Amino acid sequence: MSHLQMNRRLGGALVLLRILIGWHFLYEGIVKLYNPDWTSFGYLASAQGPFKEVFASLASDSLLPWVDTLNWLALVFVGITLILGIFEKAGAIAGMGLLALYYLAHPSLPGLTQLNTEGSYWLVNKNLIELAACWILFLQPTGQLFGLNRVFVKTTSKTELS
Amino acid sequence: MSWTRREALLGLGGIPILGAVWWAGAAGTVGKKRARNAILETLNIQPSLPAAVQGIGGEPVKLGIIGFGIRGEQLCRSLGYATDEWIAAMEEEAALAREEGRPFTALEDFHNQEPLNIRIVGVCDIFDVRAEKAIRSFSDEEVRVKRYATHQEMIASGEVEAVVIATPDHWHAPMAMEALRNNVHVYVEKPMTHTLSETYELREVARNSRAVLQVGHQHRQTLSFKTARDIVDKGILGHVSLITTNTNRNDDNGAWNYDIHPDASPDTIDWSQFLGNAPEIPFNKNHFFRWRKWWAYGSGLSGDLLTHDYDRLNCVLGMGIPSSVMASGGIYTHRDGRNVPDVFQANMEFPDFNTRGSQPSGKAKGMTFVYSATLGNGLSRPTMLMGHDGSMELGNQLTVWPDGRSTRYAEMLESGKMEPQSPIYHYNPAATALDGVSSATSQYFADKGLMWTYIDGKRVDSTFLHMREWLSAIRNGGEVSCGIQEGFEEAISAHMAGLSWKLGRRIEWDREAQRVVPIEGVDLDAALCYSPPGIGQFAPDLVG
Numbered sequence: 001m002s003h004l005q006m007n008r009r010l011g012g013a014l015v016l017l018r019i020l021i022g023w024h025f026l027y028e029g030i031v032k033l034y035n036p037d038w039t040s041f042g043y044l045a046s047a048q049g050p051f052k053e054v055f056a057s058l059a060s061d062s063l064l065p066w067v068d069t070l071n072w073l074a075l076v077f078v079g080i081t082l083i084l085g086i087f088e089k090a091g092a093i094a095g096m097g098l099l100a101l102y103y104l105a106h107p108s109l110p111g112l113t114q115l116n117t118e119g120s121y122w123l124v125n126k127n128l129i130e131l132a133a134c135w136i137l138f139l140q141p142t143g144q145l146f147g148l149n150r151v152f153v154k155t156t157s158k159t160e161l162s
Numbered sequence: 163m164s165w166t167r168r169e170a171l172l173g174l175g176g177i178p179i180l181g182a183v184w185w186a187g188a189a190g191t192v193g194k195k196r197a198r199n200a201i202l203e204t205l206n207i208q209p210s211l212p213a214a215v216q217g218i219g220g221e222p223v224k225l226g227i228i229g230f231g232i233r234g235e236q237l238c239r240s241l242g243y244a245t246d247e248w249i250a251a252m253e254e255e256a257a258l259a260r261e262e263g264r265p266f267t268a269l270e271d272f273h274n275q276e277p278l279n280i281r282i283v284g285v286c287d288i289f290d291v292r293a294e295k296a297i298r299s300f301s302d303e304e305v306r307v308k309r310y311a312t313h314q315e316m317i318a319s320g321e322v323e324a325v326v327i328a329t330p331d332h333w334h335a336p337m338a339m340e341a342l343r344n345n346v347h348v349y350v351e352k353p354m355t356h357t358l359s360e361t362y363e364l365r366e367v368a369r370n371s372r373a374v375l376q377v378g379h380q381h382r383q384t385l386s387f388k389t390a391r392d393i394v395d396k397g398i399l400g401h402v403s404l405i406t407t408n409t410n411r412n413d414d415n416g417a418w419n420y421d422i423h424p425d426a427s428p429d430t431i432d433w434s435q436f437l438g439n440a441p442e443i444p445f446n447k448n449h450f451f452r453w454r455k456w457w458a459y460g461s462g463l464s465g466d467l468l469t470h471d472y473d474r475l476n477c478v479l480g481m482g483i484p485s486s487v488m489a490s491g492g493i494y495t496h497r498d499g500r501n502v503p504d505v506f507q508a509n510m511e512f513p514d515f516n517t518r519g520s521q522p523s524g525k526a527k528g529m530t531f532v533y534s535a536t537l538g539n540g541l542s543r544p545t546m547l548m549g550h551d552g553s554m555e556l557g558n559q560l561t562v563w564p565d566g567r568s569t570r571y572a573e574m575l576e577s578g579k580m581e582p583q584s585p586i587y588h589y590n591p592a593a594t595a596l597d598g599v600s601s602a603t604s605q606y607f608a609d610k611g612l613m614w615t616y617i618d619g620k621r622v623d624s625t626f627l628h629m630r631e632w633l634s635a636i637r638n639g640g641e642v643s644c645g646i647q648e649g650f651e652e653a654i655s656a657h658m659a660g661l662s663w664k665l666g667r668r669i670e671w672d673r674e675a676q677r678v679v680p681i682e683g684v685d686l687d688a689a690l691c692y693s694p695p696g697i698g699q700f701a702p703d704l705v706g
Contacts, residue, residue: 019176023183030187035195052263083183084176151173 015146018082018137021130025095026079032072040068046115049107074098082137085147092138099131201579201586205398205562209389209589215630216638218279223633226284226322228313228337229329230292232420233351237326237378238300240625243282244272245299275626278633284322286310288432289450291425312435313337317344324373324636327351330459332440332691335360342371347636349629351378352473353465353656354649357687358678361653368646376632376642377649379473383627386560389589390478390547393554394517398562398587400551400570401519401526402479407471407533409463412540417496417504418454418466422447441693448499455500457664458693462502463535464489464660471533471545472510473644473652478547478556479517483654484510484531486670489662495538497698504537508659520551520570533659552586560589654678661690 032038041064047055058067074094081091108114108121108128117125143149225241227234235245252269259266285296285307297307310316313333317325317340324347327337335355341348342364354377355361368375381387393399411417428445436450440458443449453459454466475481491506510531519526534543547554551568555561564571566582574580628643635642658669658678670679678686 019179022176023179026180026183027187030184031191034188034191056265079183080180083180146172147176148173150169 011142011145014136014140015085015142017133018085018088018142019146021095021133021137022079022082022084022091024079024130025075025098026083029072029075029077029079032068033076038068039064040071043105047105048112048115049104049109051104055105071098085141085143085145085149086152088141088143088147088149089138092134092141095134096131096138099127099134103127103131197579201574204574205393205587206396207389207398207587207589208392209385209591215627215634216640218630218633218637220279220637222279222281223636224283224321224323225280226286226310226316226325227282227296228286228316228325228327229333230285230287230296231289231328234287234292234326234328237328237349237351237625237629238282238296239272240275240623240629241280241282241326242275242277243300245295247295247299271623275623276630278626278630280633281305282307284308284310284316284319286313286316288435289423289426290430291423311432314340317341317346323347324349324633328378330436330453331461331465332356332459333438335364336438338375339364339367342367342373342375345371345373347373347632348375349378349632350375350649352469352649352652353461354653355657356461356465357690358654358657359687361650361657362677365646365650374632374635374642375646375649376628376635377644377646377652378625378628379470379477379644379648379652380625380628381470381474382477382643382648383624383631384474384558385591386558386589387474387478387556390554390556390560393560393562393587394479394547397518397520397570398552399517399547399549399554400565400568401521402515402517402547402549403526403529404548405475405529405531405546406543406548407475407531407545408543409467409471409533409535409537410539410541410543411537417537418452418460419496419498420451422451426450440691455496455498455502456693456696457501457660457691460502461656461660463491463504463506463537464508464663465656467535468506468508468533468659469652469656472531472655473648474545474556475531475547476648476651477643479515481512481515481529481531483651483671483673484512484658485514485673486511486668487655487658487662488668489659491535491663493697495536496700498700499696499698501694501696503663506533506535506663508533508662510655510659517549519549520568526550558591560587561585562587657690661686664689664692 041059044055044059044064044067058064075098078091078095078098081087082095103125106112106115108123108125110122114121119126141149144153227238230238235248238244239248249269252272256266256269282296282300283305285293285300286309287293287296293309297309301307308319308321310319313325316322325337325341327334327341327348327350329337329351331353334350334353335357338348338350338354355364394402426447431445431450433445433450437443449456449459454462460466487508487510489506489508491503493500493503494505496504510533511528512531513528515529516527545556547556550565551570552565553563563585564575564580564582566575568575571580571586575582580586632642634640654671658671661678662669665681665684667681671677672679680686
């Protein structure tokens with residue numbers, strides 16, 4: 001990947017992917033931040049699959065407020081970094097972490113009832129796909145094409161990315 | 163890198179996107195909240211907080227338990243006393259639940275329950291096994307629980323200040339009256355009485371006693387019911403003209419076919435004491451353990467389950483005794499020798515009942531309360547209060563919908579601020595609680611708000627609260643939620659329904675005389691207690 005010559009179209013597409021994922025994360029985070037009644041309790045308490053115990057224990061009285069706060073903070077962080085194009089590697093990693101947790105709490109395993117999903121899934125669901133997309137963003141940052149990194153990092157090789 | 167307009171756009175272009183998404187998320191969320199708050203402000207519903215109960219100070223209240231069967235054991239757990247057998251069974255159940263990865267909190271809830279300042283000092287049960295179980299489990303180095311052969315002995319002993327009565331229905335009133343006459347405090351299970359004359363007499367006795375009587379309708383402690391009362395009082399539903407409540411159960415336990423203990427015999431059970439005022443019949447284990455199935459000892463659906471639904475609504479609406487009742491039903495699902503119906507419907511009329519309405523005064527008045535029950539189907543049918551302006555589903559949660567033709571909400575409906583299919587109010591005090599419920603029957607009670615309530619999102623056994631209120635009133639004075647008047651209304655209404663089914667005719671209440679209207683040539687009490695041969699032969703295993 002390091003020697004990949006980014007053509008303009010591929011670079012543009014990756015920027016678009018980054019903005020869309022950042023948009024999604026930011027909006028999810030903001031909606032939670034501005035709604036004091038929001039809680040991850042239901043999502044955690046109804047967890048399924050091999051890690052259900054772990055997630056159910058996060059829904060305890062003592063942990064829940066921390067889990068809720070960390071969740072919206074992480075969502076907003078991912079959203080800001082990906083949209084602005086700065087610290088995007090950290091943002092992409094944090095996004096992958098969140099998506100992995102969401103996937104493991106409600107995995108699309110055969111035999112499990114799918115809760116609150118609008119489609120039909122077998123092993124692969126949208127969380128997993130977005131997670132893979134975050135991996136691409138981690139491997140190929142585009143903040144120098146479009147983003148604050150372009151302002152902060154002076155470089156001449158604009159089209160040849162790390 | 164030169165700082166051109168193009169560079170600025172590519173470097174800072176994310177900022178307006180960030181601002182737009184942030185603004186959209188914040189404005190949408192805050193806007194929705196504002197719209198919801200506007201509706202809530204219009205409704206002005208006050209979610210209830212638990213009433214403060216004065217502590218039970220001084221020496222522990224000395225309690226005697228009369229009847230230590232299924233319900234007696236449950237009541238003792240609410241008092242903080244569990245049998246060794248129950249704890250062992252729950253530990254086993256909890257281990258199994260852990261293995262299967264489902265929540266199970268019964269034992270944890272029991273251990274977390276606030277201790278009550280009481281001491282169980284006596285037990286009176288006519289089945290040796292049960293009495294011995296209580297003595298074995300509840301005695302310690304300080305106090306050895308004493309067994310009394312009869313309730314009279316226990317009450318006269320001077321060693322108990324208060325009794326908890328959890329016997330078959332035909333013993334409730336005689337025991338409660340004996341205790342009250344001796345100024346011993348009483349907690350009695352529902353239905354409060356077995357006949358009309360007992361109900362009239364018990365009211366007199368209770369009024370003349372210094373002791374505190376609490377009838378075991380623990381759901382009066384349910385917070386959602388108190389909030390429901392506020393909703394009705396504020397006229398949010400408009401004039402309520404119809405209430406439907408239901409019982410649906412579909413298992414042997416729910417149909418009162420309880421386990422028969424292998425050690426039950428004429429040697430271990432005082433059979434003649436069990437019979438009391440019931441017709442003399444030879445020893446019969448089926449009748450002893452499954453007494454709810456015969457009119458001689460129990461009251462069937464009318465006394466056992468209609469009473470819950472009636473009282474829960476009476477606690478919300480305060481509608482009192484119906485002016486008339488008509489009932490129907492039959493023995494259609496359990497032809498096992500019982501003589502009480504297992505499918506039962508009762509229509510209670512309240513022609514003078516009126517809730518504040520939005521319509522011209524005098525247009526609407528009166529309400530029908532419909533109770534519909536089957537022991538042969540388990541579908542959960544909600545309790546609904548139907549008013550001109552809105553409908554409310556009543557349970558441990560409350561949901562209110564506006565009515566599409568409401569007068570009160572006409573403007574908001576027209577402007578799209580309200581929609582008939584969208585709830586305008588939802589109250590769920592359990593929003594942050596994780597429950598583990600064990601059986602179909604307990605789920606039935608839980609959904610109705612009959613088993614527990616929620617305080618600050620924590621599940622609390624409502625029987626515990628009901629007991630605590632009674633004990634506090636014993637020590638500090640004050641009112642109880644389900645005293646003699648509430649018990650009187652519950653018992654009369656249930657007996658009217660039972661009588662209507664048995665006689666196949668309308669039963670009326672004379673409010674002036676405070677008596678059920680007599681029917682020429684019919685002894686109403688004899689009709690109520692008449693226990694004909696049961697229907698059908700099919701009997702579930704005698705030894706469960």
